[in-house]
Amino acid sequence: MPFIADVIVDVPAMQTDQPFSYAIPESLTELIEIGMRVEVPFGNGNRHIQGFIVGLTELDIMPNDLKPIINVLDLHPVLNEELLELADEMKETTYSFKITCLQTMLPSVMRSSYKKYVTLLDNNLPEKITDELFLGLGEIEWDIAKESPHFSELLELRRDGKVDIRYEVTTKNKVKTKRVIKKALENSELLLEKEKTRKNATQKHRLLDFLMEIDESEFSIKELLETHDITRPTINEGHKSGWLTIEEREVYRNPYAHHQFKKDTPLKLNEEQQLALDKMKVSMDQEKSDVFLLEGVTGSGKTEVYLQAIAHVLEKNQTAIMLVPEISLTPQTVTRFKKRFGDDVAVLHSGLSQGEKYDEWRKIERKEARVVVGARSAIFAPLENIGLIVIDEEHEGSYKQDETPRYHAKDLAIWRGKYHHCPVLLGSATPSLEARARAQKKVYQLLTLTERAVSKAMLPQIDIIDMKEEMKQSLTTTFSSTLLEKLKSGIAKKEQSVLMLNRRGYSSFVMCRDCGYVLPCPNCDISLTLHMDTKQMKCHYCGHEERIPYRCPVCDGDKIRYYGTGTQKVEEELKELLPEARVIRMDVDTTRRKGSHEKLLAQFGNQEADILLGTQMIAKGLDFPNVTLVGVLNADTALNLPDFRSSEKTFQLLTQVSGRAGRGEKAGEVIIQTFNPEHYAIELAKAQDYEAFYQQEMRLRHQGNYPPFYFTAQLVVSHEEEHLAAKKMYEIVAFLKKYLSEGAILLGPTPKSVARINKRYYYQTVIKYKNEPNLSNGLKIILEESQKEIRNGLRITIDMEPQHFI
Ligand SMILES: Nc1ncnc2c1ncn2[C@@H]1O[C@H](COP(=O)(O)OP(=O)(O)OP(=O)(O)O)[C@@H](O)[C@H]1O
Ligand SMILES: [Zn+2]
Ligand SMILES: [Zn+2]
Structure with a gap:
């Protein structure tokens, strides 16, 4: 009996956001399964595109108007039933197209790409076309045709139906x-x-x-x-x-092939660790989908708890996912998992080549690895029989994807936990307010580790330096005299230091000292950032680049100077002030090459340098026992950003980076340089008192009607014409005001803080709400209505619980 297939096609648009039926040719009936990718004809003409099979139905007779599936692209389903359901959940909660969700779940090499051809339909065309362009062939590649001088004629012929365009689906996933x-x-x-x-x-x-x-x-x-x-x-x-x-x-491309991992054994847990593990075990053994929040000070041995909890599920023949933020997915972290679980570990992160990522993915799919360690997208790991999902540094904003589909890995983890009847473990030294508040309400179970795990290790002593005072006496604004002193004595004692330059809300730009002119991006409302390594000015929003100017374009003066401090500049200054120091600089520039991140850390670990100088990327996950001093050069660049999370982010960052000091037998010390010494985020970071910070911040959030007391949703509209973007946003707000309850608070419309990006104008509105059963419907209406205007260049995005407000 004939089968038909329901296929989600690769056309991300509202009209096509539903399954289409295709006939399954007899030759393919045996091969086709739900969750496979197929090549199907779509629309008129010879357009072939990729699609996912989401349903199969057996019919008595085949309707004769159905187009047939052309080809199957997989031998086995690439998405199982669970992941297909998860795609539905993602579509509903992030307001994105199903096809986008399905593709997001797979390694990028498996996303479709198309080759376009031009086919002759009429043989009686002028010779210059048939011979010069088509070279006597029936079909040529589109890219070749595009370069030809006859291209415009070709387009006319297409209109007349004399040539046609054919698409062919290719997949890049190559098995090595x-x-x-x-x-x-x-x-x-x-x-x-x-x-x-x-x-x-x-x-x-x-x-x-x-x-x-x-x-x-x-x-x-x-x-x-x-x-x-x-x-x-x-x-x-x-x-x-x-x-x-x-x-x-x-063969698998194994990025860790040249590593030898010596197997290590579980450490004997201390009382607090054991208590946390025992509580989790109860939930794991009873197959409960509880969510745990492990709040443990830096160095308290959270990772050891993760490792032993994972070992427990492996004993039961189950599998586990371990999420780590991209920037702390360092070789040091990976090694800890490889040492404990060997080849049972697959690693997914952006440092791998596309091929390596694909191979790691296939290892999981074939059940050759039971533990998946990875960044955000590892939440889609095709594991079966999951017994535990861990999210380390749960508060990290990078767990939320900031392009469509705007999913939060934590939400999907909890969904998968429910599906598999297994617990989810969130860990952090500085939990997000949302998570901590849920623990307060007993929605999550709170587990705490209050002391450092290494017997003698104490939390470090933290000192705040008021840079306003410092500026009055000193010539440099980068290093206070106290910090310099401590760096010096560290070198003398053969101990190591970590220096962090906070890059958030911070940039280096050039300004004319005569007239104050700052070089702007021609496409965006923002100044260009200086990149010393390439000697270019670069826009961080649209990528525009230009040469560094030597004269001011406005007053023609030659007093163009650089402002702000990049890591490079700090490094130079450091070399002048402390010529004896051996410095390793770690930032986007020095870690761009594959493996360089790893190399620099290994050098530091081998005591080949006295000071590790870097951006945020050094704040997390590093565990070097000989580091006794941490210096934060500029604690507060992020404090004044117009974002209600800026205090929380600052507190978290300072706590994380301070946590790198004194992890071994020797005591640690931290110097925080700031212009806002009396700010509560800085004072409480000094006191290392997360609970006090939580209470204080909760009061402010309550007063301001912010999360976790309110939910938030952000709508952004953009258009090349500023007034059209603004007009649309005002219409949407007017609609929402009528549609939502009195309790909903609407902020805006306002232009985004960078109002123009890449020649488009952005307007936004933020909805704050507590209980709005109608909201989802309202948003869908807005999306549907906006469809008509997409052709005119309008774009609209919806971001539920946005992580950034600027
Ligand atoms: N039970 C234990 N006995 C002895 N040492 C331990 C124990 N648990 C952890 N450690 C050691 O303590 C150090 C810190 O542990 P770990 O890195 O797991 O802490 P963490 O809480 O994950 O740290 P952070 O959040 O600061 O990255 C490590 O060197 C680890 O080997
Ligand atoms: Zn000037
Ligand atoms: Zn730009």
């Missing part, structure tokens, strides 16, 4: 293979062959000897060529003569 040989004859037979072979054919003799030496196992050709002085033609001849077989074998 190696060729292996195996001997095909017994040793006695090989010996006979050897006797038959001419004496001076040394290569052949060598090959036969080799074959007689090896057993029945496979041997990689590459290795044979490299290590045995046997040439490729010889191997091919041996193959022809029937001495050996050659086969293709799949």
Whole structure:
């Protein structure tokens, strides 16, 4: 009986955001399963696109108006039933298209790409077309046609139906293979062959000897060529003569191949750690989908608790996901998991090449790895029988994707936890207010670690330096005299220091000292940032680049100067002030090359430097026992940003980075330089009192009607014409005011803080609400209504619980 398939096609638009039915040709009936990708015709003409099968129905007779599926792109489903359901959940909660959600769940190499061709439909076309352009062929590549001088004629011919465009779906997921040989004859037979072979054919003799030496196992050709002085033609001849077989074998690109991981054993937990683990075990064993919040001071051994909780689910033959923020997915972190669980660990992060990522993904899919360690998107790991999901540094904003689909990995983790009846463990030294408040209300279970795990390690002593005072006495505004002193004595004692330059809300720009002119981006309302390494001015929003000016474009003066401090500049200053210091600089510029991040950290770990100077990327996850001093050069650049989370973010960052000091036997010290020494976020970071910060911040959030007391949603409209963007936003607000309850608070419309980006104007509105059962419907109406204006260049985005307000 015939089958039809429901397919979600790769056309992210509202009209196509539903399954389309396709006939399954008989030749494919046996192959097709739900969750596979297929190639299907779409629209008129020869357009072929990729789609996902989300349903199969058996019919008595095949309706004859259905187009057939052209091709199957997978041998096995790439999305299982659970992940298909999760895509529905994501679509509903993030207001995005189903196809976008489905594609987000797969490694990027598996996303579709298309090749476009132009096909001749009419053979009686002028010769210059058939010969010069088509070279006598029936079809040419679109990219070639586009470059041709006859391109505009081609477009006319298309309008007349004389040529057509054909799309072909290609997938980039390449399986890497190696060729292996195996001997095909017994040793006695090989010996006979050897006797038959001419004496001076040394290569052949060598090959036969080799074959007689090896057993029945496979041997990689590459290795044979490299290590045995046997040439490729010889191997091919041996193959022809029937001495050996050659086969293709799949290999994984293993980014950790050159690492040796010495297996380590679980540490004996201290009382608090044990208590936390025991509570989790109850929930794991009873298959409860509880959410735990592990609030543990820096260095308290949260990671050891994660490791032992994961070990527990592995014992029960289950699997686990461990999420870590991208920037703390350092080799140090990965190593801790590899050491404990060996090859059972797959790692997914952006530092891997696309091919490596794909291979790690396939390892998971084939159940060859039961523990997945990765950044945000690892929440989509195709694991089955999940027993635990851990989210380390739960408060990190990077768990929320800031492009569509704007999902939060924590929400999806909790969804998957419910699906698998397993707990979710959120860990942090500085939980987000949302999570901590839920623990307060007993929605989450709170587990606490109040002391550092290493026996003698105490939380470090923190001192605040008022830079306003410092400026009055000192020449440099980068280093206070106290900080310099401490750096010096650290070097003398052969101890190490970490220096952080806070880049949030901060940039280096050029300004004319005569007229105050700041070089702006021509496309955006923002100043260009100076990049010393490439000697370019760059826009961080649209990517526009230009040369550093030497004269002011306005007053023609030559007093153009750089403002702000980049890590490079700090490094130079440091070298002048402390010539004896060996400094490692870690920022986007020095870590761009693959593996360089790892190398720099290894050097620091090997005591090859006294000072590690870096941006936020050094604040997290590092565990170097010889670090006794941490300096924060500018604690407060983020404090004045118009974002209600700026205090929270500052407190978290200061706590995290302070936590790098004194993790070993030696006591640690922290120096925080700030222009706002009396700000509560700074004072409480000094006191290392998260609970007090939580109470204080909760009061302010309550007064301001902010999360966690209110939910938030942000709507952003953009258009090349400023008045059209503004007009649309005002219409939306007027609609929402009528549609939502009295309790909902609407902020705006306002232009975004960078009102123009890449020649488009942005207007936003923030909705704050407590209980709005109608909101979801209202937002859908807005999206549907806006459809009509998309053709005129309007864009609209909805961001539920946005992480940034600027
Ligand atoms: N039970 C234990 N006994 C001895 N040492 C321990 C124990 N648990 C953890 N440690 C050690 O304490 C140090 C800090 O632990 P860990 O890195 O797990 O803390 P953390 O809470 O994850 O830290 P952070 O949040 O600051 O990154 C590590 O060197 C770890 O090996
Ligand atoms: Zn000027
Ligand atoms: Zn720009």
